[in-house]
Amino acid sequence: MKKKYAINGLFLTQKITGIQRFAYEITKGLDQLSDKNEVVLVVPDEAEIKVQFKNISVVKYGSLKGILWEQVNYPGFLRKNNCLALCMTNVLPLFYRKGIIVIHDVSYKANPHFFTGLRNRISAFWHCVNYHAGLHSKMKILTVSNFSKTEIQKYYKIEAERIHVVYPAWQHMSxxxxxxxxxxxxxxxxxxxxxxxxxxxxxxxxxxxxxxxxxxxxxxxxxxxxxxxxxxxxxxxxxxxxxxxxxxxxxxxxxxxxxxxxxxxxxxxxxxxxxxxxxxxxxxxxxxxxxxxxxxxxxxxxxxxxxxxxxxxxxxxxxxxxxxxKYSWKATAEVIKRVMEETGQNGIAL
The missing domain is CATH 3.40.50.2000 (Glycogen Phosphorylase B;)
Known part of the structure; x- marks a missing residue:
């Protein structure tokens, strides 16, 4: 791995739903697969983080919160430390598009009728802008099913070979x-x-x-x-x-x-x-x-x-x-680790 990866750790400050679960379980898997100093997890200064990892260090950086933290503080850390981004919850920093993004679905684009009311429409608009920016950059793209891969291709005209499928799993319930x-x-x-x-x-x-x-x-x-x-x-x-x-x-x-x-x-x-x-x-x-x-x-x-x-x-x-x-967090983390290792100095596939 030529560059250190910095995981967007904002998910650790949020309620656990499927997307946050994916990010947390993959982080645990990468912790087992990585050497020290290969990967860090970045969170806001005020985040109360109770989990500990063996090889992934948790770094507090930046005083902003929520979307502002993701768009200002997190990319600031990436630039300062010359890291690649690993964003596993649909959102990437718009002005630092080097690394890997996981897009779980494109419902905001495929189903605009689901998002009514001003707040939901703003959220849908923001996610569509974010998806477009990430998908039309040279970031590596991961998604969680072949169906979702097909939808990304359909709505954003992305080549199939740019998208890797990485399935979620269930072992956390054990x-x-x-x-x-x-x-x-x-x-x-x-x-x-x-x-x-x-x-x-x-x-x-x-x-x-x-x-x-x-x-x-x-x-x-x-x-x-x-x-x-x-x-x-x-x-x-x-x-x-x-x-x-x-x-x-x-x-x-x-x-x-x-x-x-x-x-x-x-x-x-x-x-x-x-x-x-x-x-x-x-x-x-x-x-x-x-x-x-x-x-x-x-x-x-x-x-x-x-x-x-x-x-x-x-x-x-x-x-x-x-x-x-059919489904294993360990196997999925191994696939993501391989994708990380295939990514070049500038976050572009070799």
Whole structure:
């Protein structure tokens, strides 16, 4: 490796969702694969970082926060220390485009109708500008599925050979202990008496499908976890838990009738994989190209636009262990490490 890499560590200051999970697990993997001083992780001065790594040092730099830190302080560190960027959460510094960027999906470009309201439209505009800048620079591009690779090619006219696919995985759930108190806190829940879904309440996650399914099956209980607000009237047989811990998630996944993920659009869609790893007997996902790629023959499929044809039945997906064998954080970190080593002095592929 000709130059030191500096990871954009802002994800360590954010709530863990799929993107932050990816960045954290890959950082852990690179820590095992790197020598000392090959890679550093840069965070804002005021960040409270509790994790420690063996070979990757955590460096505090810059007093700004959020997007301003990413666009001013982080590239300032890169220039000062002559480093290459490793940005694993969709965003890169616009005026320092040397290194590697991971783009998880291009929903902002593909689905502008999902982003309503001034704040969401500003966010969509910002991400589209950022994607365009990164994708039309000479940075190495990584993404999390062949579907997402195809979407990047479609919307940004990028050559296929510039894009590497690096799948997320599930092994982080192996280190999580089930909650000992969840059923005490939610006495209406009992093992195997509920369907479970975990996702943000963003429009692409299609929580409305679950609401409609709940109305059609009033004798069934539907439990939803994830950040965000659902402002519409909820059927009485639904339970919204909000953002939950990994321990609660593992317990709910292990003891549900099935895990439901009726998403409209994903780059990968990690929660059903986590559910399979935790012992969910069945994973029910939307019949979309991305879900077909990721889950293949190991999932049950539903029409994300019409829950009326979904029949409640207790069944078990066969050979979920075979599904789990397809995905590994270690293998993905090894691919990313090879990409890093192939990158030249200026962050350009050799």
């Amino acid at each position: 280190n999580v202990h089930p909650s000992a108190t969840l059923y005490e806190r939610y006495p209406q829940l009992k093992e195997k008496n509920y369907y479970f879904s975990m996702a943000s309440l963003a429009p692409n996650k299609n929580i409305k499908w679950i609401m409609q399914a709940a109305k059609q099956h009033p004798d069934q209980l539907f439990v939803i976890a994830g950040g965000g607000k659902f402002n519409e009237k909820k059927p009485s047989n639904t339970l919204f838990l909000g953002y939950i811990s990994d321990e609660d998630a593992k317990t709910l996944m292990a003891n549900c009738k099935a895990f439901i993920f009726p998403t409209y659009y994903e780059g990968f869609g990690m929660p059903p994989l986590e559910a399979a790893a935790c012992g969910a007997p069945q994973i029910i996902v939307s019949d979309t190209p991305c879900m077909r790629e990721v889950y293949g023959e190991y999932a049950s499929y539903v029409n994300p636009y019409n829950p009326e044809n979904w029949i409640v039945e207790e069944c078990k997906n066969e050979n979920l262990n075979e599904l789990l064998e």
